[in-house]
Amino acid sequence: MKPLGPIPSGYAAIDGELAVSGHKASTLVAQAGGTPLFVYSRDLLTQRVVALRTAMPKRLAIHYAVKANPFGPLLEHMAGLVDGFDIASGGELAILRSVGIDPARVSFAGPGKRDVELEAAIVAGVTLNLESEGEAARALAIASRLGVRPKLAIRVNPDFDLKGSGMKMGGGAKPFGIDEARVPALARHLIAEGADWRGFHIFAGSQALSADAIVETQAQTLALAARLAEASGAALPKCNLGGGIGIPYFPGDEPVDIAKVGAALADRFADLPDVLKDTRFVIELGRYLVGEAGIYLAQIVDRKESHGETYLVTDGGLHHQLAASGNFGTVVRRNYPSAIATRFGAAVEEEASIVGCLCTPLDRLADKGGFPRAAVGDLVAIFCAGAYGASASPAMFLGQGPAREILV
């Protein structure tokens, strides 16, 4: 039997069934019209942001990175919780606008911004995190043509990375941001050109579970911001410190000690150099805010044995849960937390693999896990499905189409 990842806190059983925000899984499926279904919990989203605010210094603004989950009702809920939004495309800007989020609260990072995206962002008053001198020149030219003063920040490619992070975004050659050494010259140029100077975006990595590593990276980030601001010859209006706080997915993973991260950041904020005294600091989080607040429900359509192994074949699969299948940025496949939702909390009775309906051996959601004995019609739940699930999976693969999504 292979271990399963840890089920996040906040999920309980009602009448032997997994419940989200007080609603049983089978009720939610009936309400949504069927499976496969992503369910996101308002309560868990709120609790997470409140806990983070409690742990962090008051001075730190919290931004939500839309790329983690762009579901409209979830964005509307987050709008009442966070201080701003970070986007990675013109498409994400359009989604935010469709749910009435003020573009003045939005910043836009991403290495391949097209002219049409730059123009839409500049017109709307979005802050651009510039990724290269070439992009800066295009943005200035577009703003000049439009007669608009653009809100411009520089995305810095830091020389350090976030240790133990699942995705390294710094520390050497990268397609993201501008190498440290070239940042001051560009900042001076932007200010000289009359841009509304918005400061730096410094993102060293994501999905780290070590508080010590995050504390160290934040210290390096603040020191770098101070050095670059001094060299730029201007006070720093804003500094996006990146994100990096991960969530536990796999056996043995432990949640980040955010109290420790917050305390260390408060110490740093109490002792800032003059050039950062009036800077507005931001932490940008996607996965950490929404990942554990979502589950993916699929129904068992077949139960079969092959050479002594049991397969629970579901109507879901990697077309909605690519990362859980181990096929998205993963070298060694490990099990996400999962359960039989309609027998939640029941004792383990057998070893079984939960697979999807796709005709490919890649489509495996849980490999040889321990579960109560499940039958056709039972629901399975994959946890940690709130981030990089629905929108980060190939929904049209094998003619399947997208899953349903609800926020409760």
Place this chain on the structure above:
Amino acid sequence: MKPLGPIPSGYAAIDGELAVSGHKASTLVAQAGGTPLFVYSRDLLTQRVVALRTAMPKRLAIHYAVKANPFGPLLEHMAGLVDGFDIASGGELAILRSVGIDPARVSFAGPGKRDVELEAAIVAGVTLNLESEGEAARALAIASRLGVRPKLAIRVNPDFDLKGSGMKMGGGAKPFGIDEARVPALARHLIAEGADWRGFHIFAGSQALSADAIVETQAQTLALAARLAEASGAALPKCNLGGGIGIPYFPGDEPVDIAKVGAALADRFADLPDVLKDTRFVIELGRYLVGEAGIYLAQIVDRKESHGETYLVTDGGLHHQLAASGNFGTVVRRNYPSAIATRFGAAVEEEASIVGCLCTPLDRLADKGGFPRAAVGDLVAIFCAGAYGASASPAMFLGQGPAREILV
């Protein structure tokens, strides 16, 4: 510099530009309305099927596996070339029907068929490749309720696999098909229940490049089909031998010697046991028929340097080309064949990485390849994009949306 995969034959330069079916890349982009763009070549699709028919015994029917590429105009073109279609979902059946393909030419395999999909297939006259005894019982019950005689075949989980295949579909416990030992009893049951008995589907693996391995697997498949037909006590009307013929993607890969495969199969067909004398044999291919007939075109929106490395940042990315980015069933990332389409055939002048527009380090289409020096506005081409590209990638990731597609 890291090597690039081999560019498939059939692509030439016109006026220094990559051309498909005689049309320059830039012309195709203008015609399609922009980038990113998948281009599929009618000529190359036709040439591939003709070459395969020439190499294979006349008796062998050729089926196209829709999962490789379900683009409507491509399916319409394939309808005039192949003998049948294999689908993996009710969604793929709907796509085939929308372009007027007769469901009587279609068979349906897949481990998680829902009741609604079984019913749609039975009503339409599609052959079902049954994946379990449970699915067989559901299919018989649905057919009985509808008063329709179902066309039923059994998908066999063979005890052997296809050596060197990229995806193993046999050889031990699998969620696909029914273990050899249990097949005869189910076949007798289906026949006794009055089903229109359609035989076996035996798929041992895919994406193999060794003719010897494919020859060996086909011999094992025919021997297994004969044993199972004898044990079932009925002549075998049809036998799907699976596919398995791969295409070269990576440096050092060589095309399969299909003449060798065809000659060996002809020898086997000349010496079949009685129980297979009247069997209709089918080979089911997806990637081999369409993979090399497609390219993916993206435009360079930024050219940047970081710590001495050059990045060509495009408006495309892993949201359309997940496999090329190395994030779909790949352990070690290697470069697909790629080129600067608007400087096709020009000498190598620099080392550069081609990346997508997504804000993630996973989004890399070519790593440190050798290219002519490219500028913003140039087009890049990723080859081998005809299979498992558009439909097997997370098009909605980071708010991007699907690529354009054309058949020329």
